[in-house]
Structure formats: structure tokens, C-alpha cells
Amino acid sequence: MxxxxxxxxxxxxxxxxxxxxxxxxxxxxxxxxxxxxxxxxxxxxxxxxxxxxxxxxxxxxxxxxxxxxxxxxxxxxxxxxxxxxxxxxxxxxxxxxxxxxxxxxxxxxxxxxxxxxxxxxxxxxxxxxxxxxxxxxxxxxxxxxxxxxxxxxSGEWTGAMVLTEPGAGSDLGSLTTTATPNGDGTYALNGQKIFITWGDHDATDNIVHLVLARLPDAPKGPKGISLFLTPKFAVKDDGTLGDRNAFRPVGVEHKLGIHASPTCVMSYEGATAELVGQPNQGLAHMFVMMNAARLAVGVEGVGIAERAYQHALAYALDRRQGRSVWTGEANAPIFDHPDVRRMLSVMKAKISAARAICLSTGVAADLAKHAATEEERRRWKGREDLFTPIAKAWSTDVGCEVASMGVQVHGGMGFIEETGAAQYYR
Incomplete structure (x- = not known):
């Protein structure tokens, strides 16, 4: 479709x-x-x-x-x-x-x-x-x-968000990757990270990793995390690329879905890095990235729901089975069956609501920066902060729910990979 x-x-x-x-x-x-x-x-x-x-x-x-x-x-x-x-x-x-x-x-x-x-x-x-x-x-x-x-x-290089470790997922305060000063203003990163989306690929000449790690004297827990930048290839003063940095992928995860997105296991083996922001403030700095990603993931949910809806609607208009309750036609499109129409209507309504939440959050983000007065900007920032987790959580749920209903519209054929409906659910 x-x-x-x-x-x-x-x-x-x-x-x-x-x-x-x-x-x-x-x-x-x-x-x-x-x-x-x-x-x-x-x-x-x-x-x-x-x-x-x-x-x-x-x-x-x-x-x-x-x-x-x-x-x-x-x-x-x-x-x-x-x-x-x-x-x-x-x-x-x-x-x-x-x-x-x-x-x-x-x-x-x-x-x-x-x-x-x-x-x-x-x-x-x-x-x-x-x-x-x-x-x-x-x-x-x-x-x-x-x-x-x-x-x-410009898109000449891509970025990667590098947080999770084998023993530190939701509890980032448990991470163990270290950043040791090199004595020249740079740091050496050592540790392993997992679930790094597009952590390595061949689409660009360089990839910029933003990595959470600990300084030697950092306090324990989340208050001892700093943010570092480490490129796949060193960048010379004139902007040209130098030697390969000391980090590499050691594998990609074999996932239920999203197979074309490489989810990498990354090993940092003395990789040269720069501190971003203030020492031990890495979690706060990373939340700038995480909140941007949260809203974007909400939009992903809307996108998947829209694609699943379009696929299901096309199938419902094409697939013929049973008599239409509207026209009496025999061997009518299943779109004429009330329960199929109900599912398609619910799918469309949820997509519209999720899209509205995500784009309203985007408007709040714009006004949090550009509204006329400080008071207005503060008010819009509060709205953005409130809506962001809602946009992410609810819209991704909608993506799953709508994709599931899309499989149901297909009936048994929804469970067959060739029809395409299953990919959106995965």
C-alpha cells in the first residue's frame, strides 16, 4: 500500500x-x-x-x-x-x-x-x-x-545519544563509564554502552556521540554524571577529519522490529572526548536532548499510527467479504461492515488527537522561547514541560493501539508478514 x-x-x-x-x-x-x-x-x-x-x-x-x-x-x-x-x-x-x-x-x-x-x-x-x-x-x-x-x-554528520549501560538503564545514577583527564583539556572515555540508536553507520563521514560518564572525583549517584562529546573521527582545527577515535561498535541488537535502525553496543576504549557544559551536571544537560527526543518519539507514534491507518483503510476498501448492511450488496467491501468502520473511526480519531497534542507541545516550545514577555515565556515553558511526557507516552500508546487495530482490520491476513500490517505493530 x-x-x-x-x-x-x-x-x-x-x-x-x-x-x-x-x-x-x-x-x-x-x-x-x-x-x-x-x-x-x-x-x-x-x-x-x-x-x-x-x-x-x-x-x-x-x-x-x-x-x-x-x-x-x-x-x-x-x-x-x-x-x-x-x-x-x-x-x-x-x-x-x-x-x-x-x-x-x-x-x-x-x-x-x-x-x-x-x-x-x-x-x-x-x-x-x-x-x-x-x-x-x-x-x-x-x-x-x-x-x-x-x-x-547541515546533516553532514549525525549525532547519537549515549546513556544506557548493561547495568544502568532507567537508573542512570548507576552508570560506570569513566572520563579521565588527559592533561590537555580532553578526557579519555572508558566503558560500554548499549541500546545506542544509530551509534554507527556508513551514511556520513563522522558521528558525534554525546556520552554520559563519571569524572574520577565525581560523587556517587546521578549528581556525579557529566556530559562528554566524542566524535568517531578526530576533527582538526581546519575542520578536516583526522584519526579514528578509540570507540567502536561491538555488535547490533537483533530486535522485534525497526530492523533498519542499528541499535548498537558501543565500546569506549580511551576515546578522546570534550566536556560539554559543567562537571557533574551531565544529567541536566542530557535532559535537553531527552526532552527533545521525547516529543519526537511522540511524533513517531503519530506517524506509525497514520501509516497503519492508511494501510488498514486501503485493505478494508479492497477486501470483499459478506453482505453490506448499508447497500445490501453481496460480496461487499469489508469497509461496509459496522465493526470495521468503528475500528477505522477510532483509529482516525486517536491519530487526530495525538497529532494535536504533539503539535500543541511544539507550539508551546516555540512560545517558551519567543513570547513577548518573561511571564508569558515562563507560562508557555510550564505548558511545554507538562505536555512533553504526555505527548510522548500517550502518542506512542496510540501508535501501538492503532497498529493493533490495523492488524484486526486485516483479520487473519494481518498476522501474515506479506500484507505489511504486522510491521507497524512490531
């Missing part, structure tokens, strides 16, 4: 529900108006439909591969990523100083819904780069911004 980006629904939700007019009224986005929003959404939808969606199935079947200390992206993914970066899709909301387009965050989220719906395994890669960009913009030094931020914004 061919994916069609719901451009009209996205534009309606932005303007009529989420309140983009309030964002435009701040004057912080002089190049933004409804025509620009429409053009961005149309272009994002076209790229997602024509480039990313055709790779979704083959990516699930073939997956990323690991061999000899490196990861190769799923077939077609590296080329698709280079097209994605060349199109400017990694720079939508980044500052113009960093080479970005300075468009509203809410518009970026709406555009990325089409990416995640078309190919969520692909979308995870630039999603983590966007989170890295937010962290460096807020707490990076001028030198780090000059050396790394512009490359992340």
Missing part, C-alpha cells in the same frame, strides 16, 4: 488546533507564514512518499548489518540520508548562526511526522541529530558550536 502524506490534516492541526498564529504573531519567525508552512509540508511529504516509503519494507527485511567493527546501513538508506541532508531537512528549526533555517519547531515536528510514517527506522537517525543540536545550542561552548554544530545542522 502506498503512503500518502496527510498534508491537509497537518496544516489544519497546526493552524486551527495547535495555534501557530500565536507563534507567527511573536515576530520571531519573519519568514514564516501559512504559504511557507504549506510548501514545507508538501515538500516533506513528497520526499517521504517518493524516497523513504519505498525503503521501509526492504529495510525491515534486510536490516542494518554489523561486520568487522563497523555497521552498514540497510540497503538504500545511506543514499536516502544524503538526499535528506542535501534537501535541508536537518536544519529546519536550527538557528541561522549555525546554518539553520530558523523555522518554528512545531513546523519541523509536522514535517517529521511524514518521515516517521514513511520510514521510522530512517527517521530515528536525524531525530537524534536534532536532539544533539538542541543540547549543543544550549550548553556547548563557542568552539564546540563552530566545530560540531554546523556539521550537525
Amino acid at each position: 502506498t503512503y500518502r502524506a496527510p498534508v491537509r490534516d497537518l496544516a489544519f492541526t497546526l493552524e486551527a488546533v495547535a495555534g501557530m498564529a500565536d507563534v507567527a504573531a511573536t515576530g520571531a519567525f519573519p519568514d514564516y507564514d501559512s504559504d511557507v508552512a504549506g510548501a514545507v509540508l508538501e515538500a516533506a511529504g513528497q520526499f517521504s512518499e517518493e524516497v523513504l516509503a519505498p525503503l521501509n519494507r526492504i529495510g525491515d527485511q534486510k536490516g542494518s548489518t554489523y561486520a568487522n567493527g563497523s555497521v552498514t546501513a540497510a540497503p538504500g538508506f545511506a543514499d536516502a540520508y544524503r538526499q535528506f541532508a542535501a534537501g535541508g531537512w536537518t536544519s529546519l528549526s536550527a538557528s541561522t548562526e549555525a546554518g539553520g533555517q530558523a523555522l518554528p519547531k512545531a513546523l519541523e515536528l509536522a514535517a517529521y511526522e511524514t518521515v516517521h510514517a514513511a520510514n521510522m527506522a530512517f527517521g530515528l537517525c536525524p531525530m537524534l541529530s536534532l536532539a544533539s543540536i538542541e543540547a549543543l545550542e544550549q550548553v556547548g561552548t563557542d568552539e564546540q558550536k563552530a566545530k560540531y554544530l554546523t556539521k550537525l545542522v
Whole structure:
């Protein structure tokens, strides 16, 4: 079934529900108006439909591969990523100083819904780069911004968020990766990390890892965690790449789904790193990335739900079985069966609600930075902080629920991989 980006629904939700007019009224986005929003959404939808969606199935079947200390992206993914970066899709909301387009965050989220719906395994890669960009913009030094931020914004390099360890998952205070001063302002990272999404691949020349680790004199628990930046290849003063850094993937996880997204086990073996932000404040700094990722994951849930709904609707209109209660036609499309219509209606309603929550959170994030007064910015920041975990938790639940209902619409065929419905549920 061919994916069609719901451009009209996205534009309606932005303007009529989420309140983009309030964002435009701040004057912080002089190049933004409804025509620009429409053009961005149309272009994002076209790229997602024509480039990313055709790779979704083959990516699930073939997956990323690991061999000899490196990861190769799923077939077609590296080329698709280079097209994605060349199109400017990694720079939508980044500052113009960093080479970005300075468009509203809410518009970026709406555009990325089409990416995640078309190919969520692909979308995870630039999603983590966007989170890295937010962290460096807020707490990076001028030198780090000059050396790394512009490359992340351009999409020439990608970012990775490196937190989890075999013995430290939700309890990050238990992590044991160490950062030992080298005496020249840099640090040597040693330890193992797991579940590192797109931690290694062949789509770009360099990958910037933002890693949580402990300094030698750090207090125990979460108050002793610092944030470090370590690139796959050293970056010289002139911006060219130097030697390979001392970290590597030692394998990729074999997962239930999202096979084309490499989930890496990473080993840091004296990797040269820079401190980001303040010592022992790493968890607070990382939460900048984590909150950006939380909202983006909520949008992933909306995207998967939309794709599952479109797939189920097309099947329901095509599959013929039984008599229509509406027309009396024999051998009618199952769309005419009341319970099938009920499921499709519930799917559509939940997608609309989840989309509204996510884009409203994006609007709150924009107004938290750009509202006219400090009091207004504080109020919008409170709304953003409240909505972010809701957007993430509820919208991902919606993704699972809608994908499950999509399998039910297919009946027994939903359990057969060839129909495609199962991939969205996985």
C-alpha cells in the first residue's frame, strides 16, 4: 500500500488546533507564514512518499548489518540520508548562526511526522541529530558550536545519544563509564554502552556521540554524571577529519522490529572526548536532548499510527467479504461492515488527537522561547514541560493501539508478514 502524506490534516492541526498564529504573531519567525508552512509540508511529504516509503519494507527485511567493527546501513538508506541532508531537512528549526533555517519547531515536528510514517527506522537517525543540536545550542561552548554544530545542522554528520549501560538503564545514577583527564583539556572515555540508536553507520563521514560518564572525583549517584562529546573521527582545527577515535561498535541488537535502525553496543576504549557544559551536571544537560527526543518519539507514534491507518483503510476498501448492511450488496467491501468502520473511526480519531497534542507541545516550545514577555515565556515553558511526557507516552500508546487495530482490520491476513500490517505493530 502506498503512503500518502496527510498534508491537509497537518496544516489544519497546526493552524486551527495547535495555534501557530500565536507563534507567527511573536515576530520571531519573519519568514514564516501559512504559504511557507504549506510548501514545507508538501515538500516533506513528497520526499517521504517518493524516497523513504519505498525503503521501509526492504529495510525491515534486510536490516542494518554489523561486520568487522563497523555497521552498514540497510540497503538504500545511506543514499536516502544524503538526499535528506542535501534537501535541508536537518536544519529546519536550527538557528541561522549555525546554518539553520530558523523555522518554528512545531513546523519541523509536522514535517517529521511524514518521515516517521514513511520510514521510522530512517527517521530515528536525524531525530537524534536534532536532539544533539538542541543540547549543543544550549550548553556547548563557542568552539564546540563552530566545530560540531554546523556539521550537525547541515546533516553532514549525525549525532547519537549515549546513556544506557548493561547495568544502568532507567537508573542512570548507576552508570560506570569513566572520563579521565588527559592533561590537555580532553578526557579519555572508558566503558560500554548499549541500546545506542544509530551509534554507527556508513551514511556520513563522522558521528558525534554525546556520552554520559563519571569524572574520577565525581560523587556517587546521578549528581556525579557529566556530559562528554566524542566524535568517531578526530576533527582538526581546519575542520578536516583526522584519526579514528578509540570507540567502536561491538555488535547490533537483533530486535522485534525497526530492523533498519542499528541499535548498537558501543565500546569506549580511551576515546578522546570534550566536556560539554559543567562537571557533574551531565544529567541536566542530557535532559535537553531527552526532552527533545521525547516529543519526537511522540511524533513517531503519530506517524506509525497514520501509516497503519492508511494501510488498514486501503485493505478494508479492497477486501470483499459478506453482505453490506448499508447497500445490501453481496460480496461487499469489508469497509461496509459496522465493526470495521468503528475500528477505522477510532483509529482516525486517536491519530487526530495525538497529532494535536504533539503539535500543541511544539507550539508551546516555540512560545517558551519567543513570547513577548518573561511571564508569558515562563507560562508557555510550564505548558511545554507538562505536555512533553504526555505527548510522548500517550502518542506512542496510540501508535501501538492503532497498529493493533490495523492488524484486526486485516483479520487473519494481518498476522501474515506479506500484507505489511504486522510491521507497524512490531
